[in-house]
Amino acid sequence: MLRKIINFAFWTGLFSVGASGVAGAAIYYQTLGDLPDVAKLKEVTFETPMKVYSADNKLIGEFGESKRIPVSIDQIPEKLKQAFIAIEDSRFYEHSGIDPIGIARAAIVSVSKGSAKQGASTITQQVARNFFLTREKTLKRKLKEIFISLRIEQVLTKDEIFELYLNKIALGHRSYGVAAAAQTYFGKKLDELTLGQMATIAGLPKAPSTLNPISNPKRSKERRHLVLDRMYTLGFITKDEFEKADNEPYKAEFHSSKLEGYAPYVAEKARLIALEKFGDSAYTDGIEIYTTVNTKDMQAAHDAVFKAVTEYDTRHGYRGSLDNVDLNKLKAKNEFALENYLYYKDIFHYIKPALVTNINDKEQYLSAIGRKNEEVIIKFENLKWAAPFISDKRQGPVPKRVSDVATEGDLIYYYTNATGENVLTQIPQVEALLIAINQYDGAIKAMVGGYDFAKSKLDRTSQSTRQTGSNFKPFLYSAAVAKGININTVFQDEPIKTWDPGSRTWWSPKNTPNRYDGNMTLREALARSKNVVSIRLIRRIGVHNTVEHVQKFGFNVPKSQQVESMALGSVEVTPLQLATGYAVFSNGGYKVEPYLITKIVKAGEVVYTHTPKHADPHAPDRVKNSISLEYNDVAEVADPNSYEQVLSHKNAYIVADMMSSVIYGGEGISGPYYGTGGRAYRTTGRTDLHGKTGTTNNVHDAWFSGYNGHITATAWMGFDTDRDLGYSRFTGPEGGAYSALPIFAEFIRLSQQDLEMAPLPIPEGLDKCTVSGITDWCVKGSGSLIEDDSQSDSQEQTENEQEQSEQAKPEDKIDTSNITDDNIF
Structure with missing residues (x-):
């Protein structure tokens, strides 16, 4: 009887096994057509974020929905691999993709604990699920997972499977893979991790959103203990290593990518x-x-x-x-x-x-x-x-x-x-802000769009349009030189009143400080930023001619701004446009196109490059020194690799030389004078600088734009609202000289510490001429030379004011609002 029972049990078991095998085979072949080609895992490329580099190949930015830093298996520390093996799949190097022993152990634990306390998926199964399947809990999906796992084990080595797993696994806070997790939680590379930190990362796959050390440090610390305990039980670490790692201070915080430069x-x-x-x-x-x-x-x-x-x-x-x-x-x-x-x-x-x-x-x-x-x-x-x-x-x-x-x-x-x-x-x-460009090719060399990117992400260098104040005056003076007015021509620094029939008010632009010093040359007037001289000058040139000239620098002057007050900086531009305009003076008269990107590489292949044109102040001068853009007959054909020349070399140099007086002062009709930009020299000690301060009405915006033979830069300070910069007990009113110039000067001091002086080259064709006993640069054959403008200008203005005053009524108010300028110090 016993023999019959044994035989029956044997054959029944054998039949069950056979039937199960046949059923399994049937299911396998039935789903075979739906299984993916696992051989593609050998060619897998991970989704990796965009990276931004500086010109000196330093990482300055990284962007992506997911953080991932792919690494090869030999770059992963042995203890980190053992930590994952210990907690996720201790028989990984022994099973063939599925682990019956692990399944049985998980089942026993589940029965004894009354709930599913231990997972049974192998690392290979997790790879199958992560690359090919969803996380839906159905029998069909589970069977596919098993079949794909078996196939993966046939196609890939264990180390290849493990490498895929350690690079693909989700580890919380949008980090995928162990290298990304090490950076995210500890700001470290893999070889810098402590044993406790490795155990923390290895404990994440079970529930990365709730077990990570940032979101839930208490539960994460408990999970770390479990990982270390498993490592000790399996003999991967000693008791001393376990205790030391288990007692490590538990600190983790979010780290962005480890950047090599701040930009x-x-x-x-x-x-x-x-x-x-x-x-x-x-x-x-x-x-x-x-x-x-x-x-x-x-x-x-x-x-x-x-x-x-x-x-x-x-x-x-x-x-x-x-x-x-x-x-x-x-x-x-x-x-x-x-x-x-x-x-x-x-x-x-x-x-x-x-x-x-x-x-x-x-x-x-x-x-x-x-x-x-x-x-x-x-x-x-x-x-x-x-x-x-x-x-x-x-x-x-x-x-x-x-x-x-x-x-x-x-x-x-x-x-x-x-x-x-x-x-x-x-x-x-x-x-x-500060924006700096290479004036010879247009490359942006420095770009700081605000105090701190965390405070405001608005890039004010190109996204904010502002009035320029006296930063606009060099373009007006360039128009004067192009008109044939020499810079040693004498103008009157005396108050002006103009009757405006439309508003029925007097317009009375004022100097800042409200001081008037009589006769002075254009060079001194620019250096000391005399507003009333600028008004007299634009009247001499003509508003229309001035607009025509400044448009060559890339400025679009709307009809509403084409008025005399543009001489004081009512024109609105972005800081980048302003710096580009100043580059025309510093490169010999060329309008460059600013650019930021030199090349873009994708999968090791260069998919975009930018080849800039160039500006050469030593090249033959193509532009005549006239108010309209005409070309010299000797150089009708332009170099195709050259930027368009919009200003003669001579004009560019004369105005640049005038701007050196803004910084270093000079000798005027009444004796020595100081410019508004003297701090630039005192900060840098350099003798090759040119520039101009600028302050708008009520000290709303403060500017300084300047350059030498190395670089051209514009600095600005102000508020994003209608708020003005105000007044302090230490400096009095804020302004270009106090607020913006220090940005430029400190930038030049720090960036050019090891650079030699770079004076601008003096172009051919410049000459010296004497007007009213003062000798200065003039353009040979530049048109009519005005010997002394002071008397005629004064007489014309007096007659004009007398005529307008007769039309004024006693109750008319004088409008003293104007675009202000900088304190001289």
Whole structure:
């Protein structure tokens, strides 16, 4: 009887196995047509983000929906691989794609625990699911997963499968693959990870959104312990290694890509260009964009903007803490609460947040706690600037003690100065920018569109249009030279009143400061930025002729702005357009086209290149020195690789030389004079600079544009609103000389420390002529020379004013609003 039972059981079991095999085979062949070609895994390319590089091949930007850094299996540390093996698939190198033992073990655990506590999918099955399947929970999908896994094991080696897995797996915060996770959570490369950090990453695949150390540090720490315990149980690590890693401080925070240079506005502009060219695939095709900026110049530009904005904010007073917290309550929440609070406040490049923990009026310092539990000490001398801000034109009393400035629990911001001391600062409300180009080919060398990209992503260098103030005057003076007016011609610096029949008011443009110095040459008038001389000059040239001339520089002057006040800078342009206009003076008269991208590479192939034209101040002069654009007969055919010449070499040099007097001063009719841009020399010590300050009405915008033989740059400071820059007790009214010029000067000082002087070449055909006893540059055969304009100009103006005054009524008001200029210092 027993024999019959055994035989029956044997044959029944055998039949069941056979039937199962036949059924499995039938299902396999039935679904065979639906199975993907796993051999394609050998050719797989991962979706990789767009990368932006500087001209010196430094990574300055990375963009993509997903963060991924593909690495080969031999670049992955052994302990990290063992961590994944331990927690995900301990028999990976033993099974053939599916693991019956693992399935049985998972089933036993599930029964004993009363729920599914342990997964049974192998690493190969996860690869099959990640590359070919969805995560739907159906029998058909599971069978496909098994069949694909078996096929993968036939086509790929174990290491090839493991490499695919470690590069593809989702690990939270849009990070895919172990290298991306290491960067995201710890800001490290794989070979820099500690054992505890490796275990943290290995613990993520089960539930990356809820087990990651940023979103849920407590659960992530528990998961790390489990991974380390499995590694110890399997003999991958020793007891000492387990204990040391298990006791590692548990700190993780979000890290963006490890950039090698700071140029966020450049990177963002490059991103927009790539998106326009390639569409959304630009984010996933791993394209590499190479830009024209150099990281050294970009660092100098950002440093210069930060320094100038900080100095402006210091002059205008402290607006106080943005928040005050109860430190005890914050610490009582959990061990991560204080760090998390500061983490979300720490978004700026130059300044860092801290919470004040102690005020010491006796020894005159405050202490605060910063990121990562750092103690921050700020001495009184580094916060005594913080007089209360009352308005843009008024500051409160200077503080006498630390407690006048801060209290315990205040959220403050600080930076560390060159001597290593911490200095109190604040998030500024004012904005500033710098744009610099190579005037000979148009390459953008530095572009800072605002104080900090985290504060505002608006790129004001090309997306903001502003009145130029006196920054426009060199273009007016260029029109005068083209008209045949020599720069040693004498004009009157005396008040002007003009009757406007339309508004029935007097227009009375004024100098700033409101001072008038009689007769002076055009050179001195530009250097000292005399407004009334500019009005007399545009009347001499004619508004129409001036508009025709300035359009050569690329400026579009609307009809509404084609009035006499354009001489004072009522014309509106972007900073990039302004810098491009100044480049015409610095390169010998050529209108260059600014560009940012040199090439774009996709899958190792160059898919876009930009070949710029050039400007050569030594080339034969094609343009006659006239108000209209005419060409010399000797050079009718232009070089096809040359930019269009819109100004004669002679005109460009004469105006450039006048702008050197803005910085270094000169000898006038009444003796020596100083220009409005003297700080540029005092900051840089260079003798090869040219430039012009500019300030608009009510000190709304502050400008400085300048250059030497190396580079051309424009700096600006102002608010994005109608708010004016105001007044401080230290400088008086703000303006181009105080607010914007320091940006330019500091940029030149930092970026050209190791560069030789680069004076502009003197073109052929220039001569010296004497007018009213003053000798200066003039253009040989340039048309009628005006020997002395002062008498005729004065007589004409007097007659005009007498005629208009007869028409005026006693009740008519004088309109004193005007485009202002800069203080001389």
